[in-house]
Amino acid sequence: MHVKLNPVERPSTQVTLSCDDCPIRYRAVCANCEAGDLERLEAAKYDRSYQAGQVIVWAGERMDFVASMVSGVASLTQALEDGRTQMVGLLLPSDFLGRPGRETAPYTVTAVTDVSLCCFRRKPFEEMMAHNPRLPARLLEMTLDELDAAREWLMLLGRKSAREKIASFLSILARREASLRHERPSGEIELTLPLTREAMADYLGLTLETVSRQMSALKRDKLIELRGKRGVVLVDYELLLSESGDDADGGLVH
Amino acid sequence: MHVKLNPVERPSTQVTLSCDDCPIRYRAVCANCEAGDLERLEAAKYDRSYQAGQVIVWAGERMDFVASMVSGVASLTQALEDGRTQMVGLLLPSDFLGRPGRETAPYTVTAVTDVSLCCFRRKPFEEMMAHNPRLPARLLEMTLDELDAAREWLMLLGRKSAREKIASFLSILARREASLRHERPSGEIELTLPLTREAMADYLGLTLETVSRQMSALKRDKLIELRGKRGVVLVDYELLLSESGDDADGGLVH
DNA sequence: CGATGAGTTGAGAGCAATCAAGATGGGTGG
DNA sequence: CCACCCATCTTGATTGCTCTCAACTCATCG
Numbered sequence A, B: 001m002h003v004k005l006n007p008v009e010r011p012s013t014q015v016t017l018s019c020d021d022c023p024i025r026y027r028a029v030c031a032n033c034e035a036g037d038l039e040r041l042e043a044a045k046y047d048r049s050y051q052a053g054q055v056i057v058w059a060g061e062r063m064d065f066v067a068s069m070v071s072g073v074a075s076l077t078q079a080l081e082d083g084r085t086q087m088v089g090l091l092l093p094s095d096f097l098g099r100p101g102r103e104t105a106p107y108t109v110t111a112v113t114d115v116s117l118c119c120f121r122r123k124p125f126e127e128m129m130a131h132n133p134r135l136p137a138r139l140l141e142m143t144l145d146e147l148d149a150a151r152e153w154l155m156l157l158g159r160k161s162a163r164e165k166i167a168s169f170l171s172i173l174a175r176r177e178a179s180l181r182h183e184r185p186s187g188e189i190e191l192t193l194p195l196t197r198e199a200m201a202d203y204l205g206l207t208l209e210t211v212s213r214q215m216s217a218l219k220r221d222k223l224i225e226l227r228g229k230r231g232v233v234l235v236d237y238e239l240l241l242s243e244s245g246d247d248a249d250g251g252l253v254h
Numbered sequence C: 001c002g003a004t005g006a007g008t009t010g011a012g013a014g015c016a017a018t019c020a021a022g023a024t025g026g027g028t029g030g
Numbered sequence D: 001c002c003a004c005c006c007a008t009c010t011t012g013a014t015t016g017c018t019c020t021c022a023a024c025t026c027a028t029c030g
Helices: A035-044 A122-131 A134-159 A162-180 A197-204 A208-220 A237-242 B035-044 B122-131 B134-159 B162-180 B197-204 B208-220 B237-242
Strands: A012-014 A046-050 A055-057 A065-071 A074-079 A085-091 A108-111 A115-121 A189-192 A224-227 A231-234 B012-014 B046-050 B055-057 B065-071 B074-079 B085-091 B108-111 B115-121 B189-192 B224-227 B231-234
Touching (some): A035 A122, A074 B134, A085 B134, A134 A162, A134 B085, A162 A231, A197 A208, A208 A224, B035 B115, B035 B122, B085 B197, B134 B162, B162 B208, B208 B224
Antiparallel strands (some): A055 A108, A074 A108, A224 A231, B012 B046, B074 B085
């Protein structure tokens, strides 16, 4: 994959934001922590950023840190011998990256957009987890949510048609956008797709041609409008949802 | 679904096994607990059993207990409006059923074989989790393992051919069987399938006809032998694995 | 020994993948 | 500022895998 490099070529590392100003303060692993806990976390944390397209960790590589997504979108991807790939996770702000107690990464993690992370070296973080029950408790909650999302995803991959997959994907994005603004999605919604057609295909278990064709079909059927390569207008959220195959209430927000 | 009923029609409830004799003592949520912890758990626990085919919980139903699988196999299943179904979880002995802090079940849980559970009413269990960090810590570990398994499953559903799906499924079963005996699978392996063709289809995102056809094809190609409806002999585990599409080491045990 | 549920096999249709050109448009350099 | 470039995306033609519909076999059980 071609990567355009900034003046700073390697992922930049700097100690920056304090937890007080952190945009994910109340949604990340640290959400339940109190002032005292935060001090300890803050002393150990360091920031890192990656540009769109950069690989954050390669599958099989040793991984000595864990991190929270502060901004941007990253993907977890798995590959078969012959090169077929499937996305198996999509990391958004506040999501947790890495597994305490695990030495090597099982998936390749790639920055899909520009990404910034709040990192901790793994060992000290495991220490903190052992001494502060708020961390494992919150991580459990987040992992259970991720498992729910993965199960919704299994249904999508196993049983939905290409059209339903696209409709589901767009609905999921809309719900997520809305939830950032503490809203419930409805009516007309404008989105910017964080993923290329190829990445969408990897997410949905399709080819990029099929993704493109189905996007065109939804446009033809007046369910969406396309604004350039990445802009999409969902003309009517409820209508789109009815194309997704799910039952009415639309499942879980990631 | 037709269910043959025992003399005891409803799931039987009895206080039986002590934790000392429990076959899943060192693998379930309670794995890390010590004598004192176990006393409290033992005081609150009650057993329950279900026959093959019985529904344990319906999706959307209120669920006031959590449980560990003691024996048997159960499935988590999700359905779309029009009746298409996808299995989204397969519970084996020591697996945990239910989510602390959640009121209603998001999936239908069905006993695939006869099943026995070690149950706790949800509220008291949440209490114990809050006071005993070994429980949430172990549950986190188990949930992370389940998430890994779900991600392997995403790859299977999204990118594998019908033949590869069947080969993967049989390999997974073999690995699991072997791990119960603390072995590494290899060579010739005899299995009893816990699932019907239909349940396999639900697991693999296929139709039951396709499952049947691919089983026949593997038989024709001398990769497996069939012994009645449920018996399968994997003639050569390594050879079968090479048909599964995965890279050599074969991924994670559930 | 019919009835029943599970599994197998066959023929045909349909949906998404594959192979192959084009079109678009965001970014760069002249 | 415009024109070109190249990655990204779209569209078309064809193939092929899996689904669908249907008939049939097999084992089990009253």
